[in-house]
Amino acid sequence: MSFEVLADENANRPLKWTHFVPGLKHFRPANLPIGSTAKDLVHSENKLKLFRYQPLSATTNSKGGPILLIPSLINKSYILDLLPGYSFAEYLLKQGHDVFILDWGEPTDEDRFIGLETIVFRYLQRCLQFINEATQQKPNLIGYCIGGTLAWLLALEKANEIGRMCFLTTPFDFHNESLLSEWSRLKSFDVEKMIESTGNVPWYLMQSSFHALAPLSPIRKWQKLAEKSGDQEFLDRFYALETWGNDNVSFPGAAFLDLIKVLYRENSLMKEKFELAQHCLVTDSIDNPVMNVYSQTDHIVPLAATQALKEIYRGTEYLDLPSIGGHIGAIVGGRAQSETWPQISQWLSSSN
């Protein structure tokens, strides 16, 4: 039945369907200028690299202070610098901001011993310190997904060295209704055994879990591709996102253990006080202005998980910014580009 209908539709819309195959042929991921905004490597430690983007405009916005983009640990950082004309980092540069971006790199076997404490209080903290010294200003942090959670953890100890904080679809309450939360809290899921066996958590294990969250979504995705196969701009964005979505990295073993135990099972971020390795962290310590960007249709980080920031934030300047789309679309989608990015830039330009 469906093929019959498609054949009929094919007859009605010859232009679109005849573009399908040439559209597919267009898919040359290596040719896409992904993450190509000019930047300099300014610091590296183990696999981590800190880049500073070269300014695009003659005047930089000194009022707002430098910005540090913190991507998620699970994926590559270029989601925040996808394509020329479709890049969050490039947009911020055009607005005159001084932008840094972290690239967590790809963990190798020896990185299985790296826990969240090392990632946050050594690697991330050193980047913060580096930007502080290089610019003589407090950096504003923009964390995407788990990157935001890491930024929050760092702020719990180093709030006075940070300017504003913007969280993009970041989970705070890990006891939520999402499948990821349920799976992680399963008593029968022996996370220690898993880490002992695999070392780092392999990317294909992580990716298959994410695919299992919305197993039917690829059908709609490919349908949309077929319908818009004549739209060059759409194709570029689509392939860039597909490249990013399939370009996953493994998760450092000890950090994954911390993520599951401290964040998912103990839900420590929702507590007044908790410990992460040697660090005693108190929620009251953050008074920095915060902005929370979220989406109501995010199936990876549900609304309640991000909105929990309101409950734990004790400061005076809290701003909610709802966005349209899913976990990724809310940050890099067309609407995000025209509506969310300008608001973030404007908010960051406000003096600290």
Added chain:
Amino acid sequence: MTRKNLFEQAYTVWEKRTSKLLDSAMRNSQVLKVSSDFMNQQFKSKIVVDQALLKTWRNLLLPNKKDQEKTLHLLNELHSRIFDLEERIEELNQGNEKPLGKKKTRTKATRTSANA
């Protein structure tokens, strides 16, 4: 109503129902228990194989994978400690007074036109 609309409506209904069904299956405690047990068993088997290999290499007085991982990790730790010391020395030299707008890089490749 065109055949396309009919098909789309039918597909939407199917998609909603199937998603709901899959979601409840993924949350079902029995399904999850069986999957977890299966995964745990796979992990245990891999641990047994890894340990057998580890013992073999050790008996041959050769470094095994774990030894190499630990050594490389310690090298990374040392690298970090050197950074700590550098920072400490810098602080002591400057008496905590840092020049404004200092250009600072801490890598071998100082300028990289980065194309991922």
